Amino acid sequence: MADRNRATLLELLNKPGNNVCADCKSPDPEWVSVNLGAFLCPECAGCHRNLGTHISRVRSIKLDNWEDDQVQAVAELGNEVVNQKYEQFLPAYYKRPTKDDPELLRSEFVKAKYSRQEFIYPDRQTAYCSGIKEGYLYKRGRDDKGFKKRRFCLTRKLNGHTLLYFIKEKDTAPKSEIDLDSVNVVFAKDKIGVNPNGLQITYFVNGQTRSLFVYADDPKVMTKENKEIVDWYYAIRAAKFEWRRIAHPQQDEIELAEGLTTDFTLEGWLQKMGPKKKDGFKKRWFTLDNRKLMYSEDPLSPFPKGEVYIGHVDGGYGVTMGAKDVRSSMVYVFTLNTPDRDFILSADTREDMDQWINAFKEIQTTEPTSQDLRQKKMYDQTLAMRK
Secondary structure (H helix, E strand, C coil): CHHHHHHHHHHHCCCCCCCECCCCCCECCCEEECCCCEEECHHHHHHHHHHCCCCCCEEECCCCCCCHHHHHHHHCCCHHHHHHHHCCCCCCCCCCCCCCCCHHHHHHHHHHHHHCCCCCCHHHHCCCCCCCEEEEEEEECCCCCCEEEEEEEEEEECCEEEEEEECCCCCCCCCEEEEHHHCEEEECCCCCCCCCCCEEEEEEECCEEEEEEEEECCCCCCCCCCHHHHHHHHHHHHHHHHHHHHHCCCCCHHHHHCCCCCCCCEEEEEEEECCCHHHCEEEEEEEEECCEEEEECCCCCCCCCEEEECCCHHHCCEEEECCCCCCCCCCEEEEEECCCCEEEEEECCHHHHHHHHHHHHHHHCCCCCHHHHHHHHHHHHHHHHHC
């Protein structure tokens, strides 16, 4: 009987929608929520276990024994039926987790979907859906490097949304007023040691990219269970989406949601040679944010030491292994070519070098979008100001 039931479950994987995880859409799910009837990947199955058996009872297709009634219950449901119920009001700006996302995003998606049922009852989305939010975050100082409690406000204005933060509780004037149109926000769990669930908020100001590093003051112990910081992440995405929808009322919601926030393509330490070859190499933290390459002295630097726009190969951009006329003990040297300057870089390992080269090549062979071209215009204006 066990083999027969297992064979039936494997056949059910061929049913439309069941060949991917019900939550993150990863292929080839190996687990099933018996009572929900959802086919799941191992990572999402782990999140379901944390919900408790009163919400989701998870079993392995291949490792567990199945009773006839359990198989019958799953056969009557499946991913399409499950998602028609539990995702009927999933906002377009709400990011479905992928294998590359932090565990926190996956965990909170599963909780929002099944435990809090936010995508069945839209009134349960008020913590992030309105385009307005106020609360306290711990922000890293620009100069003193410590994290201090600051009041943050996400507000709506006639020409778009603005993110504000205040130094003191009773301050009426914000320390900074940030146009949300230029804001990107990513999780920075490997950077902010005091809390694994921090955010890096970047925006363009005075010709430079500014980075704010924040985490939420969770009333629980500081663990992966940190809903507040996720609410801020989605509040920013929701506000940007709202303004896009006002500006482009005829555009499809899926298209409007593209690029609301973008995860960094690649980050890590590299050695960089100075503008003059006699300058030698210096260790720098590099961040590739779509077509913008930034390098800093430290991963938590508020401003980068330099920024480089990565354009299309037809515009004089390229990347090659090695470096012309450079003598160095560095082994994994490569050159990033731009119309303004060649950047000679060195990685610690061949694997790291290949990762960076491949990332640059992929960007340089992709046609720039209208947003990319606006970024290039800002970069050119910044260069002109500095000359």
